[in-house]
Amino acid sequence: MNYDAIVIGAGNGGLVTALTLQKKGQKVLLLEKNNVPGGVATSFKRGRFEFEASLHELCQYGKNADGDLAKLFKELGVIDKLQMVAIPETFHVITLDTNEEYTFPVGVEAFIAQMEEYVPNSKKSMENFFELCEEVKEALAYLNSTNGQPDKKVLKTKYPNFMICASYSLNTVLKSLKMPKKARQILSTYWTYLGSPSSKISFVHYASMLYSYVKDQPVIPINKSHEISLTLYEEFLKLGGVGKFLTEVSKIIVENNQVEGVETTKKEIYYAKTIICDISPNLVYSKLIDSTLVPKKARQLTNSRQLGARGVCIYLGLNKSPEELGLTNYSYFIYHTLDSNKEFKRMHQLKSDNLVGVVLNNAYKDASPQKTTILYLTSLIFSSTFSKIVNKENYFLLKEAYAENLIDVFETATGCQIKDAIEEIEVATPVTFARYTNQPDGVIYGYLATECDNLLPRLMNMDKENYIDGLFFAGGFGPRLSGYSSSYLSGNMVALKAMQRKAKETN
Numbered sequence: 323m324n325y326d327a328i329v330i331g332a333g334n335g336g337l338v339t340a341l342t343l344q345k346k347g348q349k350v351l352l353l354e355k356n357n358v359p360g361g362v363a364t365s366f367k368r369g370r371f372e373f374e375a376s377l378h379e380l381c382q383y384g385k386n387a388d389g390d391l392a393k394l395f396k397e398l399g400v401i402d403k404l405q406m407v408a409i410p411e412t413f414h415v416i417t418l419d420t421n422e423e424y425t426f427p428v429g430v431e432a433f434i435a436q437m438e439e440y441v442p443n444s445k446k447s448m449e450n451f452f453e454l455c456e457e458v459k460e461a462l463a464y465l466n467s468t469n470g471q472p473d474k475k476v477l478k479t480k481y482p483n484f485m486i487c488a489s490y491s492l493n494t495v496l497k498s499l500k501m502p503k504k505a506r507q508i509l510s511t512y513w514t515y516l517g518s519p520s521s522k523i524s525f526v527h528y529a530s531m532l533y534s535y536v537k538d539q540p541v542i543p544i545n546k547s548h549e550i551s552l553t554l555y556e557e558f559l560k561l562g563g564v565g566k567f568l569t570e571v572s573k574i575i576v577e578n579n580q581v582e583g584v585e586t587t588k589k590e591i592y593y594a595k596t597i598i599c600d601i602s603p604n605l606v607y608s609k610l611i612d613s614t615l616v617p618k619k620a621r622q623l624t625n626s627r628q629l630g631a632r633g634v635c636i637y638l639g640l641n642k643s644p645e646e647l648g649l650t651n652y653s654y655f656i657y658h659t660l661d662s663n664k665e666f667k668r669m670h671q672l673k674s675d676n677l678v679g680v681v682l683n684n685a686y687k688d689a690s691p692q693k694t695t696i697l698y699l700t701s702l703i704f705s706s707t708f709s710k711i712v713n714k715e716n717y718f719l720l721k722e723a724y725a726e727n728l729i730d731v732f733e734t735a736t737g738c739q740i741k742d743a744i745e746e747i748e749v750a751t752p753v754t755f756a757r758y759t760n761q762p763d764g765v766i767y768g769y770l771a772t773e774c775d776n777l778l779p780r781l782m783n784m785d786k787e788n789y790i791d792g793l794f795f796a797g798g799f800g801p802r803l804s805g806y807s808s809s810y811l812s813g814n815m816v817a818l819k820a821m822q823r824k825a826k827e828t829n
């Protein structure tokens with residue numbers, strides 16, 4: 323069968339890619355190895371609880387549905403079918419070794435005032451920071467609108483401060499704003515969401531995420547992320563797209579450095595001259611394409627990138643309400659200290675117990691039956707330690723020990739007793755994620771963002787990374803890096819790029 327484009331993987335990136343192309347009149351085939359769309363954007367039931375598999379906070383959507391992601395969902399014709407609820411606070415952070423605790427409201431002014439209360443004399447630098455955030459937001463919107471080919475003159479004249487800070491790390495820029503050290507550390511609390519410490523993470527990337535959360539408020543879908551996945555998929559079908567589940571691609575056919583089609587594990591063959599992968603380049607270049615046909619540069623680039631965070635998630639259904647348990651916040655970032663470099667190093671070891679706790683009912687009261695609570699504890703690991711030591715014999719013991727430790731840490735940090743209230747518990751490890759998504763080593767955050775390989779260089783070099791004609795990457799391993807909004811937005815951007823290339827060839 324011949325198609326204009328084949329999309330491999332129906333995760334966030336794949337779904338938006340497929341829908342964008344279909345909406346533009348292309349004949350698209352979407353292939354997914356699981357039995358439902360969404361990849362990790364899904365949910366599952368245990369007893370009387372329906373657990374969200376991954377989403378804590380959706381960025382760039384906004385309480386008033388005016389963020390970049392909301393605009394994209396409007397364009398794709400799905401926004402009216404989604405019900406979002408705003409999270410009433412930004413972050414709440416607790417440190418175990420230094421006994422600190424800070425909670426921040428939404429809204430720029432309120433956020434600055436709260437920081438001034440915690441860190442006197444931080445106000446001026448915080449104001450400058452948020453002013454810069456606004457310029458970053460506008461500059462990124464311009465970059466997106468140019469599809470990775472901006473006019474450098476426009477960048478320099480319209481966004482001069484953005485250009486100055488574009489290649490620096492979060493910490494370097496905050497220091498240059500003369501922000502007091504404590505305020506810098508507190509402000510960097512969200513670093514685990516982007517999976518890189520403040521000395522490595524790109525200022526632009528972090529600033530755009532934090533600004534979106536503080537100014538526009540984070541949101542979550544009332545019916546979990548599965549609602550978004552299903553809505554995108556249904557719209558794709560409505561427009562005539564073809565989707566096949568339980569269909570795993572085992573080979574990408576390449577001839578004369580041009581993709582020609584795919585073969586599945588069931589030995590079906592589908593043809594298309596555009597193939598967009600919602601999976602890692604590691605998997606594509608090492609398993610799906612004959613190694614003799616992989617260009618050296620593609621292999622070199624993939625090998626030079628480090629894998630991002632792996633994760634252990636504990637999904638808890640508790641038989642008491644948040645009030646009964648004393649859980650008053652939505653998110654609990656629990657670290658040993660506020661020094662992200664130190665904590666990042668700690669998180670290379672298996673015994674790392676830094677975690678993010680999320681109380682779903684504190685954003686949406688009816689997220690579970692009355693007088694119950696859904697609590698997620700997620701702990702990141704920045705190495706392949708877990709996969710290296712796990713085997714058939716120790717897996718369940720290891721999982722149990724890990725879960726018990728994280729629950730203990732959460733109880734110690736918050737002073738709330740949750741163990742006696744556990745009605746349902748499920749634990750996902752890197753092994754679970756690897757099996758479910760096929761991502762290497764069960765990575766949940768794509769590639770690690772480093773000083774020289776982060777959001778901007780990726781966006782600017784997007785075209786140079788097309789080593790095989792017709793082959794593109796979207797999703798968490800794509801040009802906008804990992805995260806829900808990044809994956810959706812990259813799906814759209816890459817689909818448009820693929821069409822542009824096709825149009826050039828036809829002319």
Ligand SMILES: Cc1cc2nc3c(=O)[nH]c(=O)nc-3n(C[C@H](O)[C@H](O)[C@H](O)COP(=O)(O)OP(=O)(O)OC[C@H]3O[C@@H](n4cnc5c(N)ncnc54)[C@H](O)[C@@H]3O)c2cc1C
Binds near residue numbers: 360377766797807
């Ligand atoms: C526990 C957890 C918490 C998170 N929290 C947040 C958060 O709060 N906010 C946020 O913005 N981001 C969060 N993220 C990150 C975010 O979920 C991901 O970055 C994003 O969903 C990745 O989407 P993706 O398109 O790369 O696809 P994936 O979800 O990785 O999906 C890839 C799809 O491809 C399919 N596939 C793989 N191989 C094949 C093949 N050979 N043939 C056919 N199909 C194949 C897989 O089955 C899968 O469905 C979280 C992630 C996790 C796991």
